[in-house]
Amino acid sequence: MKLRLSLAIAAAILLAAQAPAPVIPDEASIPAGPSGDAIRRGLAIFTDTRAAAPQHAGNQLRCANCHLDAGRTAGAAPLWAAYGNFPAFREKNGRINSFEKRVQDCFIYSMNAAPPPLGGEVLLAVSAYAGWLAQGQRIGVSPAGRGFPTIAAPPSPPDHARGEALFGEHCASCHGEAGQGMLDGDMVINPPLWGANSYNWGAGMAQVDKAAAFIRANMPLGNGNSLTVQQAWDIAWFIDGQVRPQDPRFAGDLAATRTAHHNRPWSRYATNVAGRMLGDPATTPPHHTPTGHDF
Ligand code: HEC
Ligand code: HEC
Structure with a gap:
């Protein structure tokens, strides 16, 4: 009986350890209604920035040029891995950054643009999209695949x-x-x-x-x-x-x-x-x- 119990516990622990990573939801499953509309709007801003948010595109880039596959690709700073890790302190601006503030910085520098206002429709939509992609991820934990994979120092100075x-x-x-x-x-x-x-x-x-x-x-x-x-x-x-x-x-x-x-x-x-x-x-x-x- 004791043995069975400990076997069951061991099995449960094993199962938990092997629990599959959350599945990143498919675009087709974006819900209908106002929340779904905001998520879809965020997706459009992310993949076609100039068309969807023309006042906030200062160059010929779109978010998804660097955050590949609409922010899904592990190792290309995916949105699902980022979302649950804000608010967080950033050296770059020396303050606690909300997720919206973090996104503003990519507008300012990566997109060379005037950032959309905090609390405004554009940043709410991008947050809605990122939050939807991040469903099931653990809050406050950097999952594998966040950011870019670390690269070793160059064997000889870059040339x-x-x-x-x-x-x-x-x-x-x-x-x-x-x-x-x-x-x-x-x-x-x-x-x-x-x-x-x-x-x-x-x-x-x-x-x-x-x-x-x-x-x-x-x-x-x-x-x-x-x-x-x-x-x-x-x-x-x-x-x-x-x-x-x-x-x-x-x-x-x-x-x-x-x-x-x-x-x-x-x-x-x-x-x-x-x-x-x-x-x-x-x-x-x-x-x-x-x-x-x-x-
Ligand atoms: C087959 C075509 C192709 C080749 C070859 C290619 N890239 Fe790209 N690259 C792209 C595309 C397309 C994107 C944008 C991806 C997207 O939007 O999904 C991109 C994105 C980028 C970006 C981020 C966006 C930007 O404009 O800054 C960088 C940096 C980059 N590539 C560097 C390189 C480097 C360095 C090489 C050579 C080692 C290279 N690429 C080879 C097609 C290519
Ligand atoms: C030229 C490339 C480029 C473009 C375009 C770009 N970003 Fe980024 N983004 C980056 C880089 C580089 C980082 C930092 C990644 C790191 O340090 O791990 C980043 C980080 C982020 C993060 C935080 C990721 C994390 O895990 O903490 C978010 C959110 C983000 N970008 C959103 C956006 C949005 C939204 C847009 C479009 C408005 C955008 N980015 C456009 C390159 C880009």
Whole structure:
């Protein structure tokens, strides 16, 4: 009897340990009614930002260009893994961030845009979509697959010329020789990686280590983990050593902006690359000035 009981307990423990991870719900199961409408609206903003929230798209990117498969892909900063981990403190803005505030930051930096207001329709819709994707996830726990997989330090220092050659070989066919992406009329087929229509200097992707981690896990599209660690660093170093829109926190002093916001070993902001001072207003496309919303 005792043995049976302990066997039953052991089985229960085993079952619990092997409980399948929550299934990320299928789009077809978005409910009808007002809540479902908000979720669908969030999905539209996420996958077609310029069309669905034109005042808050400052470049040719959409959220899902980096958060792949509409925020579902593990290792590409999926929404379902993020949602239950806010509010949380962020070094970047030195305060507790609600989920909405976290999303505002991707609008400001990754989308180079004026952020939608907190509590407004756009951020409520994005939150509704993220919350719906996160149903069944545990609150306050970072699940496997959150963010980007950690990448090892580069075996040797990243190299611009090597990165350029690798970019030509593995990336330019989709993202263009000049990183400008590929358009069909107004439709962006492949997103730009640098230049006026890409993410700005304040974006996470402008940090070489983050870009290297994203690229290694997810690019070339459909062929993630095919590059070596060194190759991913070399390419990230090359891409983040290009001209892109200004960091919106720039207030006129390049060195001060570097000290305050780019004081990291891998940052190429305010450094001279191939004769150009990166981040200098003379060579930097403008940031789309926010419209006075709280951010
Ligand atoms: C087959 C075409 C293809 C190839 C090759 C490819 N990409 Fe991409 N890449 C894409 C597409 C498409 C997206 C957007 C994905 C989406 O929206 O679902 C993307 C997204 C990105 C993003 C995030 C969005 C942005 O514009 O910043 C980065 C960074 C990136 N790719 C880098 C690279 C690098 C580096 C390589 C080479 C190692 C590469 N890609 C190879 C098609 C490609
Ligand atoms: C150019 C690429 C890019 C684009 C475009 C982008 N993001 Fe992000 N996003 C990132 C990066 C990089 C991170 C940080 C990932 C990390 O550090 O783990 C991030 C983080 C996030 C997080 C927090 C994830 C977590 O687990 O804490 C949310 C939520 C988010 N983004 C939402 C959005 C929304 C909504 C949009 C569109 C308005 C958007 N992002 C557009 C690159 C991008």
